[in-house]
Amino acid sequence: LGMGRSDKPTELESYSYLGHNDRLEAFIDELGLTDINLFVQDWGSLIGLRVAGENPDLFATIAVGDGALPVLPEGVEPFPPVENPDVPADIPSPFTAFPAQQVPFYDGCEPILGPDEGYFGDWIIYSMTAESFHASEVVEALTWYDLTAEEEAAYDAPFPSRDYMGGPRTFPSLVNQVPGQTAEAWQGLMAFDKPFLTLWASNDPGQLGSCATQQNFIDNVRGAEGQPHDRLPESSHFLQDDQGTEIANRLVDWYASLDEPTASPAAPGSDVSDGAAADEARVGYELLERMDDGTMRAWISADPMTREEFETLELPVNWFKNQPRETSLDGGRFLGSPGADGDTVYEEYFGHRWFHSATVVEVGVPVDDEGVLRGSIVEKDHEISFDPGSTVIALVSPEGDTYVRIGRDAGRTTDDPTVPTGWEIVEIEVPNGYTTLLPEETLVIRTDNQDSFQGPVAGLDAAAAGASGDAATDNAEPSLGVEAGNANLEELGAFLSTTSTEDDAFYMVNLIRFREMAEYPDGRETDLTGQEADAIYGDFVSTTMLPEIGAEIVYSASVPPDEGFDTVAIVRYPSRAAFQRMIDDPQFQEMSIHKQAGVAETIVLATDLVSVEEVGSGEAVLYLLGADGAGTTVPGERAVFTVEATINGATDAFEEVRIGTARADDALLTVTHLPLVDLLDESQ
Template sequence: MPHQSRSASRRTRCIIALASSALLLMTACSSDASDEAAPVTDTAPTTEAAGEPPVEPAATDPQLEPAPNEAMPCDAEPVVLTTESGVDYVRTPDACFEDLPGWSYEPLYVEIDGLRQAYVEEGPADGEVVLLLHGQPSWSYLYRDMIPVLADAGYRVIAMDHLGMGRSDKPTELDSYSYLGHNDRLETFIDEIGLTDINVFVQDWGSLIGLNVAGTNPELFATIAVGDGNLVPVPDGVELFPPVENPDEVVDIASPFTDIPAQQIPFYDGCELLLGPGDGYFGDWMTYAMTAESFEASEVVEAMTWFDLTPAEEAAYDAPFPSREYMAGPRSFPSLANQLGGNTAEGWAGLTTYEKPFLTLWAANDPGQLGSCEAQQRLIDNVPGAEGQPHDRLAEASHFLQDDQGTEIATRLVDWYATLDTAGDDTATGIETAAGEERVGYELLERMDDGTLRAWISADPMTLEQFEAIEIPDNWIKNQPRESSVDGGVFDASPGADEVVYEEQFGFRWFHSATVVEIGVPVDDEGLLSGAFVEKDHEISYEPGSTVIALVSPDGDTYVRIGRDAGRATDEVTLPTGWEIVEIDVPGGYTTMLPVPTLVIRTDNQDSYQGPVSGL
């Protein structure tokens, strides 16, 4: 494998806080996918390696005649094309991608809003889907060591190039790229080629986009695996970094990298960062990527891999960008961090209720914030499906860990998938119920036109298999079952509230229990608690002699524990400074009306507390 054959010579390299670590802390709401996307195939994917016959190529869309660029020499002056909506773009000549080491895959395309989205596909057409999403400034070439391992194991492997990257079309104007635009294109891509039950692996900006799409569309994803990535809510209107002045200016400025022998000096002692970027590095990286004449993709990838790239591998990372006219995509990516405000809460909220298997595989020598133990642990602590999974930090790997340890990562994924028997048990949702057992309490969330989420709870008993088989519209989400009133509290409609109405939905009876009006509500400064405002007319009652479990804030606000995820209950919990969980005996019983709206707080062990309440 390439990473094994590289010379042990230790070249002096640079460290970028990654640069792409651009992801610093961050996840987004996605708008509806375009109706104008059309899948296009130039050449059928190779599947012989997996022992399957080649897939017959689809008919080429007549709108996608080869652009002048494609037939030109790699160093020819680019021809600027224009979509019907007026977006100027260029298309990297095919000659730029000839004879790349470890990369013999033919490109496939989906047209979205007049621009081609490129991808490669390997493995049997009827295999379980593995979707691989790269970051910046790399492209799907980053997965060259992972694709054959996964395809040989019988998986249908798809590696997509983001707009402006790899073999995808490249708008020439910086403002043609946006964070939500990348999210929308990924959703449309998934829809157009008909992907379901997706096993996704994401890294860098691929995580900021991929985790957000997975969080808002959890029903599409069977498993999620993350390498050196993140996703957190950023408040609306917040810009994380000063914007780049004069973004169209081309300047000769110094690289923000610090020269260090990256392969010889470890950045970490365990989880303690020994050597890392200074303050302000990401703002410097934004400016450098946007304006520096010397910015090259290979420089960044070489800086953030443990093993030296060969000259041919460096050239492969630069292949999509033969001149600056092709570079608007990678130049724009870091600055998209300032578009996260108000666009990440829904995706993060979806992850905090994601019960299906969730794995983190981190590089042990990535000095950027995405490479920290804290970034990895934050996902493990907040995503329910991460519990009990074989998380790890890989030695001899830096930020672009797929390049350093691609074969190892793919082998671990194959082994991990093999342990996940989701056909007849509850592994996919973390529910500890026997296969075929009927129960009530399954939850569906209906996304309304005003952005709120209406919660529907099943009143008719059903099995997990029946719940998973329900086909829901695009604006509905399947949620995990809940064990309500775990501490003896009983919910009733509050006095004066409307009578509970049962409705027939998808062949079963459901009742509308609440409306989620705001998610991603900040609860504490440390980010250990997640909050949502819910409108409902409920009172909660405890029998005499009961003990109420309550969460108390530093200000004395009290929230009663009323639920936890079925099968995921644990007494181990990490609380922010000043918060505490108390047991309150109520010899005479206790009844209270929940406020409207109610603040629902979830702790890292997936217990739910609601309030604030008074009288305890």
């Protein structure tokens, strides 16, 4: 309060240590913030660390620059109160001796100048009463580099006169209000076992800049162990001004190292590592290497390693240690290094052998509307496997995307993660086991208790029904489709990466069942029906997107009631590359939210057209045939498509799509049939 360009109280009594704390807590509470990544400096540390220490569950990480949380007994007054604080005084500035280009104050951790016994007390008096006190002179004196005239003007802009300076004038004196207010917070901070980082200026002349102040955090906060603490060169008390870009880059890299878990310590081709039994948790040790293009390579120890060996590794700039991870998979394994065409890249680093397991290409990916979950996009070639009878822990999104729990921070994970509205964590038993490849670009999701879920994956529902072979109860008809947006990413990726013969054209067969009322994943409220919401998406695709890539709708029809779906459409795409351009288009991705809102269930099949004959008007029957029915001519057959990939729907359930003019005996059909109106004509 009182530091920015917004309105501010002018009375000095409006500013207090507890007042600043209470306002920060109210701000967090009003916005419902959780899983907070906190960075604090100077008075921000005395305020922010008190709030974090008393509310540790709200914070995911803490980073501190030149700060402290002193614990003083109640009743102590560290410095004499200022006499006549409202009376301006003509006091010489204590900063006149500071050159614009700061001189060194430290030789390593040893002060070059002796301690100034009255420094902070004099500073309290000066800031409270001096007519010459200006924000710019303080920042100029306590930065390593000279500020420009424009920067100095910006720091003074919030304070057009002394009347507006209640905030900066009172801040130093608030140290007398700290005694008796921080003991509980310091205890909470010492017990904080989530990541805690210190980045200090190497040339801060005040007590907050000393090596001892920084080391106090490192020695006493549990979460500080093993983190890449540092003292930054060419930086003074206001280190954000001197090294802002460097601090930002280091924090981004640090967050990325926390977001990318070791999915499994098993080396390529092996089922387990370090001699662990298949049903035991295993600990993996991982390093992250920051590349020039901003990505990060993950390297997992390929040889046996102890935790002590890992923690004592000395790393150069751009290398980071990831938190050791426990895995409890029955037999996950890396099949190779990303981008290595199935080969595995091994390197010798720091006296140990490592293999390149993954590449972090993007961090801070939005996952949920409430900001509870953290996401990263990671390239990898990784298979996960669960033995028969295992229980898979999965995170399921409101759209039905499924992410499997793969890793946990070794010895630090609690059992009660927070999940956003509409998400759920489920336990899925797989009687016959479950094996799947993770997508080449995997979304890694971290919960607030540091669990790692990865995917999306397909086939878990089928694996859960493996004991009886049924995908539902004996008396229920199995659902063959899935919600819009829940694509089988592995099949889609394999399909798009395979070049077909001739002109590469293919046909996408879409069966759609609408929701009664639209349900938008971002929570927006509308009066749209499901069909009306999908029509917004459909109009954009048919009038803008498809013409742009040379595609066209060759067939669409409404389905009579009680047939399971509401409409069928067949789209001809000129090539896989054209389809890829469409799904990568930002506007297409933005408009797809209307399809997700409107569609309750869909089957999407990528097919090749085998034959089509001239047909007349009347009713048609669409047959979705599995392996048992493939190759069987249907009554009045007019069109045949072979299924190349099931983009949405029950994987491996469909082999062919055939269109006829009459309904056959149900025994012929492996899957389902749908009567249609209108028909393909010969030109299509």
